Amino acid sequence: MVSASSWVRPATRTDQIENLVSGVGKCFNRNVGLLEDYLYLQIRTEQYDCLANLAILKLYQFNPDLYNPDVVINILIKALTSSPFPDFNLCISLLDDRPPSVNPDEPDPLPALLPLITTLHSLLQQCRFPAFWQLYNSDKAESLRDNYTVECVGFEDAVRDVVIRAVIPAFKRIGSDRLSSYLYLSGDDLIDYVGKLGWTIDQEGVVVIPPNADNTIVSTVVQENVQLPQLTKIITHSQNA
Template identity: 40%
Template sequence: MSRPESRPEEIHLIVETVDRYNPQNISVLEEYVATQLASNQYDRTACLALLKLYQFNPSEVNLYVVASILALALGALPESDFTLCLYLLREDWLEDPLVAHLVHMHNLLEQTKFAAFWRYLEEEDAVREFTSNDYPLFEENVREFIATTLGMTFQTISIERLEEMLDLSGEDLGDWVKSREGWGVNADDDSLVDLPVTAWNQARSVVVQEDIRFEQLTKILARSRVAQ
């Protein structure tokens, strides 16, 4: 992965050299994770390097920081970073309540259960407080992923359904739709929103291919000669 423009030189020298295995750099990388949350500047390489250090030095693990990295990876969907992070976690770390919340939320998003995702976020005070205080653009990033998914599926969607999937309504939803290129209220039915046509959601012709073995083909040709 190329170096993010926001990555400080100090961090770059850690993650791109043998220093990424030095446990003395754990605190530096932890501070960098907090900076990423606040600035919405995600650095996958640095996050994975910290999880690897935790894996090698389990007594040094900070599960709040682990949850922070998972939240950043969740905000990077549809990239597969969240799964990469899970591979580096010990089983007992998954029992941490905040970590478990984020894993469940990832499952809901992967299953496109968007309305259930927003309900879960609203009901779980711990994760809602965490994202609100430490990762202010978390919801915006999740909506970006949902919009990408909807754009691959629909050309038109009802406003009612869009409200459920994005957890937005009224002027908030209207402003959000206006901010997206190619999105807009349907000219003939103001209860619908039109999405831009893409290579994913456009209608495709269906080609049916029927495979016939050579032995079957010779029998068919023989019968046709008899019929003649």
């Protein structure tokens, strides 16, 4: 999981992009092409820069003629796996209501895909991981898979990262079948994935997660030090009550 400082300024962000994101340059229409190119670099290389992508949506908001639905969908796809940061909701807040495309040759795919992407995000937020994979692999999501996430390098692994971030603090031991449904992995693929995490699978098929600060119960002893004058006041108060 990225730190807050990395979220504000990813190490992969160039000085040129930093000037567009942080300076007045992001307000100029001519810069949208640079930001869009940077987005597609993120798509191809597993990089991610939320603030740069938000700058694109802001430019679209003030300049409707620049609007590119494919860019918007790719931004939402990248934000989908940003949990626990609120990137997806930030992106949604910058989307305007748009009328259906009047060009039958180039229909706008966003109105049809936005409810689907929003539902996928909700399922991840609710930790309903098997339901996420079921919807994502359904016929309903075929267009999203074939036209967008297939181009987003490491998308499914990024979803699995979200799963792991939820599992680590919640479990010490989890059945391999259950984890398989969470990760959409089975057989050797699941074994290899668990091994890369440094986890083990026992003879009963239970995945053992190493202890961490969140999944380990630590007993604490609270000792109150009541002085004699305080005790006297308590007894006197109870007798007068």
